[in-house]
Amino acid sequence: MADKRLRIIVAKPGLDGHDRGAKIIARALRDAGFEVIYTGLHQTPEMIAEATVQEDADAVGLSVLSGAHMTLFPEVLRLLKEKGADDVAIFGGGIIPEEDATKLKQMGVREIFTPGASTEDIVKWVHANVHPRE
């Protein structure tokens, strides 16, 4: 079990087209040895939840820079729960004010990375906090 490669979805929910960060993270996670699926832009929460189940992912990284995170993140959490996949580790990043990050973590988002976070920090966090789902 321990040597199973973690599968991570990197997703861009909503209408925001800022994909520089998401692509860099996707690539850094792939280089770190994880199996990475990048959804591409303009995904609805439904599309992301569906992909998570289909791909049997262990974690989902959400990137939002448009300010819509308080709508989109909770919706992904809700849909994953509905599909019985609420043990998938959800983490995220973007232009997310600290008070929103606190609220999102209370709702079940495991971690929020904000501007200036290094890919190394994110890779380390995944190693320490994401485990293969049963």
Place this chain on the structure above:
Amino acid sequence: MSNKQEWLKSSYQDAKERPIRFSTVSDMEIDPLYTPQDVSGSYDEKLGNPGEYPYTRGPYGSMYRGRLWTMRQFAGFGLAEDTNQRFHFLLKQGQDGLSTAFDMPTLMGYDADHERAQGEVGREGVAVSTIDDMMTLFKGIPLDKVTTSMTVNCSASVLLAMYLVMAERTGVPWERIGGTIQNDMLKEFIAQKEWISPPAPSLRVVTDMIEFCAKKVPRWHAVSISGYHIRECGSTAVQELAFTLADGVCYVEDAMKRGLNVDEFGPRLSFFWNIHNDFLEEVAKLRAARRIWAKLMKERWGAKSERAMTLRCHAQTAGASLTAQQPINNVVRVAIQALAGVMGGVQSLHTNSMDETLALPTENAVMVALRTQQIIAEETGITNTIDPLGGSFAIEALTDKMEAEAMEYIRKIDEMGGMLKAIDTGYPQREIAEAAFAYQRQLEKNEKVVVGVNKYSIPEEIPIATLKIDRDLEERQIHRVRKNKRERNSTSVKDALKRVAEACRSGENLMPPICDAVRVGGSVGEISDIYRTEFGVYTDPGWI
């Protein structure tokens, strides 16, 4: 000692260099010294005086001695009335042109009441779904006196139509309104990623707008060929220069294919550059851009009009260069970038606010950003003489180098069959992603420094006030859009939308039927839906 190589061997070699790589933020290596040996060609051929071919030193004869650049702060948030208030504030502060930021639903061609708009209404810009929203947005603004820039692309045809219909309703003839609509779809596929339909039909809409404006709205710039977003997406300065000009090549050649005269539409093309941290590189980029464009116009397309040959541009300081850490430092970054823009001879400038990595800017932060431009214009003396860095060995050598490297990219894209083909294969997209990744690696290895982030960081950040967008406004906007749709004559809207669809199929210019649809109340989302049905929907190939 006048020989550079000898000097490098004799005098320089013994001097001790700091153990770093001397390169620009784009990783272009820089020599310790530039001398007359690094510059070639005659003054007239390479530089020319300001307002003279090849316009390296500036598009106009008198430059800032004749007229300062337009100080144009990009603004938009919340509902139309919120942004209208900000517009009036900015004009009162001495700003002389407006620049509109729309929210994501508007930019992507969705009305506020569409399910895909959920959570996004008014957050990243102002929400405009109907002509009524547009009228509220510009309430009290004299459209014949203030020029307006609208940053919108895949739904640009609708927003331009709304602006035109608004002018009609306020009694200002189309010949008297001036402004710019970004409308650069090619760079959307390359960098900013706001799209509705695939590249080919998207280009057709752009060319329709170029044709329409050339005939009916003579003071309007129907496209602002933009490098800004290419750079923000992580490109190097040379890539920004090259891909933007290659996009320009594609627009010009598509318009010429349609039989339009380059001397007629050429003068209405404008450009939009990013101004990043690396001072000399940015100044050189702006100068190289003017020279390349003048040569393309004259030699490749046989333009005769001087105005068609001159590249005129707006510029914005680099959003991606700002840091969330120690945000007040951003004021300094913006000032230096703005100075580079002015030294490079821009016609219009937006300076970012210090708080823009955290949220949309507060009124106070915007005022500091605008004052930065006013200090450069009024206090530094930079504007007294034209192209003050012209003739510097370093600047001229870098201008030449960037021109040569950009031309190499343009040649490659020509060989691929042009920018539409290059975009289909993902060439510019991948080049940019590579550069973005390489830069991130350099940051993480501390090979490049960002003050306050990977050097000189402090444990406790000092928070600054940020703008909060009221979450209830989405409901209010949805309500407003639905009410508007209930109250209009739905038969006329249906008929008008049908005519837009017919124009999509027949190939006739789309602008007249879109204006008609707007006149009877057709919305951004409804007209964009016609594009979705008629031209198809583009989806992200998701390359990493």
